[in-house]
Amino acid sequence: MDDLNRFAHDLPAKDPRITVRRAGPPDPAGTCVVYWMQRAQRGVDNPALDVAVEAANELGRPVVVFFAPVPFYPHANLRHYRFLAEGISDIAESLKRRGIGFVLRRFPEHSLVKFCEQVKPSLVVGDENPMREPESWRRKAARKLNLPFWTVDADVIVPSILLEKAQYAAHIIRPRLQAQLGRFLVPPKNARARVPWKKPEGLSSLDPKFDITRGWPLDTSVGPVASFRGGTNEALRLLQHFIEHGLSTYGTNRNRPECDGTSRLSPYLHFGHIGPLTVALAAQGADVPKDDKDAFLNQIITWRELAVNLVRFNPNYDSFDCAEPWAHRTLATHSRDERPVLYSESQLENAETHDRLWNAAQRQMVTTGWMHNYLRMYWAKKILEWSPSPAQAFEIAVRMNDKYEMDGRDPNGYAGIAWSIVGKFDRPWFERPIFGQIRYMSGASTGKKFNSKAYIQQNLFQ
Ligand SMILES: Cc1cc2nc3c(=O)[nH]c(=O)nc-3n(C[C@H](O)[C@H](O)[C@H](O)COP(=O)(O)OP(=O)(O)OC[C@H]3O[C@@H](n4cnc5c(N)ncnc54)[C@H](O)[C@@H]3O)c2cc1C
Missing domain, CATH: 1.10.579.10 (DNA Cyclobutane Dipyrimidine Photolyase, subunit A, domain 3)
Known part of the structure; x- marks a missing residue:
């Protein structure tokens, strides 16, 4: 086995978060590693990005993130798109700090295949989402890309594939998740890219501050809200506030809707502006009563990953x-x-x-x-x-x-x-x-x- 073949085999083999969608050694003539960002919309604490960086550092290539929103995410409206758009400048900032390139495009210039024809990567890495439509986009990409293509289960703590099948109750999934936490509830690497990305002359990319929703035929019947502002920085601020002021009373106040007793992080987790690993590690390390900590970890780990399990293993999840x-x-x-x-x-x-x-x-x-x-x-x-x-x-x-x-x-x-x-x-x-x-x-x-x-x-x- 030559070095590239060995690398393409070894990295996914030792990391169960990685699914090989299209096998093969990275193209030795490739100029970079592409991370196709979809679900995990953040430049920090992102296991999919970490895999792309690890692969690129191994190959001696730069990493570039390709993010290309489309106006036809099922059931999304202006409220959701505004939140998504608010997160983009934080992504750009974090990537810059890590020496990683960022190419932002939008419908109708959203084709990953065309982008890959332009930058000629050695390998494409994506993130995972168990919902049927994004899963179908990934399958389509795997068919069309003439390159090795891996995806990483970046928005769960325990890779959902390790649960193997539908789990029927919290008390059944809990011990299975607990058994894996020693291995997976660990701080992400957040490594820097060793070879910085230099944007090729003429390669198009939008400014991260550009309003990606401009001119799109979106459902505007549901407007943006002032109660949430999208982005990783805001998610981290809310997390810190919750750890300092909410976690120590979570066990009792979480069931009192008139109090501000929960983290309100669910929109940020949904859009991947923050990952469950960041949230769970912050809670785990907090100096608060054990019952409150356990009650919170039970929601962010057991109940959240039970929901992911439902969607992953039950095709009727929404009916x-x-x-x-x-x-x-x-x-x-x-x-x-x-x-x-x-x-x-x-x-x-x-x-x-x-x-x-x-x-x-x-x-x-x-x-x-x-x-x-x-x-x-x-x-x-x-x-x-x-x-x-x-x-x-x-x-x-x-x-x-x-x-x-x-x-x-x-x-x-x-x-x-x-x-x-x-x-x-x-x-x-x-x-x-x-x-x-x-x-x-x-x-x-x-x-x-x-x-x-x-x-x-x-x-x-x-
Ligand atoms: C009918 C119904 C509809 C729901 N719809 C959604 C939805 O569309 N999106 C969504 O993210 N959650 C949904 N939930 C789950 C839960 O109500 C929310 O995740 C939670 O209220 C979000 O607030 P928070 O971030 O302050 O939660 P916190 O109490 O601070 O919990 C932290 C995180 O743990 C996870 N979590 C908490 N409670 C649950 C739960 N019961 N099941 C799974 N994960 C949980 C969430 O990711 C949450 O952000 C729904 C629950 C019910 C009963």
């Missing part, structure tokens, strides 16, 4: 069909139950229900792009109660969640909706109308757990 047989049975048994209250999708969308708490939660989502976790569960369960069928309830919840939440269109969203509406990752509870054995949440019991009046008041005029 009612992802339910377990017991849930299908119990919901079918209750499909003809009388529904005393029914709302249309537009009544729900406009927060026109009789339930003030639910309306407040809906308003929080529509106007700020975020809803508190505790209320997300209540919100989805009420959609089940007020819709003609569980399948319709699932569809409506997915549509509204993906449309308005800044962190929408994410594995966590599908898993959360599935947990609430079809009892995914939960167990059968007591039989009751409409819900059957799906866990129920009443307004009265929900209201006792926290100061719902304060929460309603906060969201009254949103």
Whole structure:
């Protein structure tokens, strides 16, 4: 085996985060290593970028990041695109510090294949995203690129391939994840590129401050929000604030929507402006009570990676069909139950229900792009109660969640909706109308757990 063949074999063989999409030795005549940035939109703490840098340093080549947003990400609207665009200058800044090139293009100049024809890389590295559309783009790239192409599972802590199959509950996945943390919950390398990138004469790239959404035919019905500003710098600021002021009371305050008790990092994790490794390492190293730390790590590791597992291993992740047989049975048994209250999708969308708490939660989502976790569960369960069928309830919840939440269109969203509406990752509870054995949440019991009046008041005029 010659050196290049050995290298192409050894690096992926020792790192389970790497999937070889197109095998073969790096082209010895190649001028660089390309990192095709899609999901992990950051220049620091990015395992996919680290693999590209390691490969480029080994090959004695520079690294260039190719980032080319398109206006047709499924279900994305102006709210999401504005947040994505706000993150671009932070990416450019971090890459510059590491001696890595950055080429920013946008639709219709977004072709990775054309870019590779222009810069002639030795190897292309991408990142992973279990959602079906981006996965199909990666498969297409693997067919079209005439080069070795690897992808790296950069937005989970434990590579999702190591879980091998669908995991049915948090208590099942937790020990499997825990067993791998010693190996994977470690600080990223963030190495510098040994050979700095010099942009070839005439190679086109947009200025990182250019508004990539300008002139695009985007869905503008959902506007940008002032509550979140995209980017790695803002994500790191929020993380630090949370570690200093929120983590030590997380165990109790995380279920109190009227308090600012959670990190609000979900949009940043969704867009890859920050990685779960950065967040979990910061929490792990914090000087706070063990129960609070464990409660937070349970969310960012166990529940988040259970959601990724759902999307990776269940093709029905965003529909009612992802339910377990017991849930299908119990919901079918209750499909003809009388529904005393029914709302249309537009009544729900406009927060026109009789339930003030639910309306407040809906308003929080529509106007700020975020809803508190505790209320997300209540919100989805009420959609089940007020819709003609569980399948319709699932569809409506997915549509509204993906449309308005800044962190929408994410594995966590599908898993959360599935947990609430079809009892995914939960167990059968007591039989009751409409819900059957799906866990129920009443307004009265929900209201006792926290100061719902304060929460309603906060969201009254949103
Ligand atoms: C019906 C429903 C819909 C949801 N939709 C989404 C969605 O579209 N996008 C999304 O990211 N999350 C979603 N969640 C999960 C959860 O509500 C949010 O991740 C959390 O509220 C985000 O706030 P935070 O960043 O302050 O969380 P924190 O409490 O600070 O937790 C830190 C991180 O841990 C992860 N996490 C926390 N809770 C959960 C959970 N229950 N499941 C999986 N991961 C979790 C998230 O990545 C979160 O950012 C949904 C949950 C439900 C019940």
